[in-house]
Amino acid sequence: MKVLVCGATGFIGRAICLRLAAAGHEVLRGVRRPARGGDVAVDYSADLQAADWLERLRGVDALVNAVGIISEKGAATFDALHARAPVVLFAACAQAGVRRVVQISALGADGGDTAYFTSKRAADEALMALPVEWIILRPSLVFGAEGASAAMFCRAASMPVIAAPALGKARFQPLHVDDLAQAVAAALSPATPAQRVIDIAGGRAVSYDGMLSAYRSAMAFPPAPVLHIPATIMACAAWAGQFCGALLTPDTWRMLRAGSALPKSCAASAAPICELLGRSPRGINDFMAPAERELFRLRALAAWRTALLRWVLAIVWLATAIVSAFVYPQADSLALLARVGLEGMPAIAALYGAAALDFIFGIACIVRPRRALWLVQGALILGYSAAIAACLPEYLWHPFGPLLKNLPILAILFILFAEEKTWTT
Structure with a gap:
């Protein structure tokens, strides 16, 4: 199968490309700056007409949209990258005869009211209205060696005193990037029923403190005291962060307070990801293989x-x-x-x-x-x-x-x- 993966140089996109290539698919990497054979030039901030995509989609059997940002910068806005460009791309897929489209959305996009969530939801809804086979995957926090959020959490976990926001009962259920890539590969299979929205997360939900504790233990650090930062201080830092390009903004602070996990004690919510993988997804304690732990440790300290x-x-x-x-x-x-x-x-x-x-x-x-x-x-x-x-x-x-x-x-x-x-x- 010839598969175009947009966002192929991103953290999630790279993992998907490797997984699909290993499965024998012909992978076309949708990238802004083509660097090797099989690369297709795409620019979500400029390719905003269906006609911009038709030639690139010629002969493509399936599309995976893995383009995503967590904060806006310049022309890279939520509306452009998460909504406007994907909407016209999905429409072009319908015109070009692309058989199946897999959209990487986000857990919480169905009801979240931040700009991040509403832009993801706009693309999801546009795809659902088209006459193509579609599957929308909505992952929780994604963990992996090359992930920016994983690096941030590991850095926080490696401190002698862990500074953590006071998040109350918020729960987090991170998903390993390899499990997400495997889920995408399964979603492309003709044997997998289409027209589905699948919320996917890892095998264990924990508190924010529990998440950092799990990462700290995996990196072989001894337990450390936790200093909880009051919500008022976090809100002030988030307000300031929006003016200096920081990862913490009012929107990301709201998302952090809401958590990122499947409904508690709902076995049915975990069934679709188990079906795609043919097993249960990895839990947070199994994210770091023994051979990777020293690398994670050194990177966290160096950060x-x-x-x-x-x-x-x-x-x-x-x-x-x-x-x-x-x-x-x-x-x-x-x-x-x-x-x-x-x-x-x-x-x-x-x-x-x-x-x-x-x-x-x-x-x-x-x-x-x-x-x-x-x-x-x-x-x-x-x-x-x-x-x-x-x-x-x-x-x-x-x-x-x-x-x-x-x-x-x-x-x-x-x-x-x-x-x-x-x-x-």
Whole structure:
């Protein structure tokens, strides 16, 4: 069967393409920038007429629409990518004689009132009205090694203290991406009855805390205390997030509070996914294979470790600049500089020049992190540490260890220099 998969370079689309190819299908990858044979150029922000699709659908037996976003950016809006483009694509499928269409929607799209859900529902309803064989799959949260949401949850779970929103009784039932890909392959089979909307989720529903606890345990971290963030603070953060492109927005916060799980204690709701898979879907405790756990662990740590080191370093440089220029008595600073051979205007220039350089380094740690920056900072610290050790040797055995404390800073710079590209890049 020749299958066009739109959104083939996305997290879910890649898994579907691999599964279909392994099953012997001829897979056409619908991508914005074709890079290899079998790629078909598609642009959901521009291909908004059925005529735009007819030639691309020539000879195609089935279509899988796996295009989806969780937040809007520029022309990539919910309305364009989830609704307008899929609606005309589905209409073109009916005109071109495409036998079957599988739409990847979202659990909750039938009744959710956020822009994300309403755009998904608009495409679902348009497909249901067409004279083609259709199956709409509505998955819960999808977990996989390449998933952005999975990375976010694993990162949160890896913290020494887990910060979790206070979500009350909200339940989550994540689905492994391989199970979703297998369900898509089964949905394309002529033996699978069409004209169906199937809600699919994993084998176990848990609370938000339980979800993070399961991921933390799978990554071999010991249990950690959970700090619950009040809903009011989360709502304020979501309001601010909509203006800076953050994943947390008022809509995603509402979706998070609603949870993502099948109806509780309803065996019938899980029957369709079991039918498609020929088995029960994996539960959350089985998402990470033993061979994958160390990779998940390292990625989770790397996702916040580098940022933490950079910000701590920035704070050290900025605080040093402020203290040197405005807080510490100037006379005492000039007295220290006199002991290393600087007096008068050269000493004043050195004092405030060093403070300015510290300030620049602090800002650069935030806005321009580079290997060259870490190298220059390390060289400067080594240089003035050697000068102080030679001219002010009492600081070597000072009880507060001002020179010895440069060692952990040098270690931070060494780690940042070694990890220019993190595991999450």
